[in-house]
Amino acid sequence: xxxxxxxxxxxxxxxxxxxxxxxxxxxxxxxxxxxxxxxxxxxxxxxxxxxxxxxxxxxxxxxxxxxxxxxxxxxxxxxxxxxxxxxxxxxxxxxxxxxxxxxxxxxxxxxxxxxxxxxxxxxxxxxxxxxxxxxxxxxxxxxxxxxxxxxxxxxxxxxxxxxxxxxxxxxxxxxxxxxxxxxxxxxxxxxxxxxxxxxxxxxxxxxxxxxxxxxxx
Numbered sequence: 001x002x003x004x005x006x007x008x009x010x011x012x013x014x015x016x017x018x019x020x021x022x023x024x025x026x027x028x029x030x031x032x033x034x035x036x037x038x039x040x041x042x043x044x045x046x047x048x049x050x051x052x053x054x055x056x057x058x059x060x061x062x063x064x065x066x067x068x069x070x071x072x073x074x075x076x077x078x079x080x081x082x083x084x085x086x087x088x089x090x091x092x093x094x095x096x097x098x099x100x101x102x103x104x105x106x107x108x109x110x111x112x113x114x115x116x117x118x119x120x121x122x123x124x125x126x127x128x129x130x131x132x133x134x135x136x137x138x139x140x141x142x143x144x145x146x147x148x149x150x151x152x153x154x155x156x157x158x159x160x161x162x163x164x165x166x167x168x169x170x171x172x173x174x175x176x177x178x179x180x181x182x183x184x185x186x187x188x189x190x191x192x193x194x195x196x197x198x199x200x201x202x203x204x205x206x207x208x209x210x211x212x213x214x215x216x217x
Contacts, residue, residue, distance in 0.1 A: 008093075008137040013187040016174035017065050020188035020196045021058045022136065026072065027051065028163050055141065055185070057157050059200070066170030073162045075136060075155040082130065083148045092135045092154045096195045098126035131203055132159040134196055141185055159203050 017023075030049040037046075053074035060070040083089050087103045094103075101124040102110050110118065138144070138153020145152055169180035188196065207215050 007189055008192050009139060010187045010189055013184060015176070015181065016062075017058055017070070017170075017176060017184060018062045018174060018187055018193065019058060019060065019065075020193045021184050022055050022075070022141070022186040023058060023072070023183040024055055024185055025183045026053075026056055026165055028053070028056075028072070028074070028165065055155070057136070059157075059159075059162055061197075062174050065172075065174040066176075067172040068166050068168065068170055069164055070167075070170060071162050071164045073157040073159070075142075075157055077145050078135065078147065078152060078154055078156045079133075080147060082133075088129070089148070093137060095128075095130050095133055095135050095156075096192075096199060097128075099129055100124075101127055104129035128199060128202055131199075131206075133157070134159070134199055139186060159200065 028051055030051055032047040032049065035045050051074070055075045056072040057075060058065065058070060059073050078092060082092065082095065085104075085106050087099075088094055102118075102121040104127065105121075110121065113121065133156050136142075136155050136157070138155075142153050142155055167180070169177040171177065
């Protein structure tokens with residue numbers, strides 16, 4: 001799979017931080033709590049891991065970055081299960097956009113459906129697949145890795161693994177102090193940033209079935 005980046009990242013970056021920016025140089029913690037702290041008298045066990053992911057993605061909306069705080073998610077190698085679907089393997093960034101429901105499952109699974117089930121899939125509105133994932137195209141900063149005997153350059157974030165960082169170098173509205181400028185290495189194009197915004201909105205805006213009778217949509 002070739003490394004293709006045109007139209008995904010801006011050629012000229014802004015100095016300010018933006019939603020979807022790829023940054024480096026930020027350590028983060030990963031608490032593991034098997035027994036909750038329900039009172040200060042209890043002896044609860046926990047483990048705190050400190051990670052230094054090579055690259056992270058800003059997930060705070062542009063105008064809400066700082067002062068002091070912003071949210072990020074680490075970039076991961078893409079899960080191997082995604083490559084089971086040739087439609088996504090052909091273009092991994094299709095996961096970022098609405099797709100026809102029949103494309104969200106493998107061709108073999110679609111062909112195994114009854115005619116009635118196929119008709120339901122064919123009539124259904126476009127939807128997101130892998131709702132908590134967003135794919136970032138390969139670029140000169142990302143190391144390649146092997147999936148399905150191919151070199152892969154794309155990486156992904158998982159909306160379930162967001163954390164926040166506090167820093168006095170964040171001044172508000174994405175503005176930063178000079179010694180924070182070098183953390184930013186890539187900026188999404190306007191179109192791709194909008195795709196990220198839409199998928200984030202969908203992920204956090206889903207209404208569970210049990211709430212539907214009580215919610216006006």
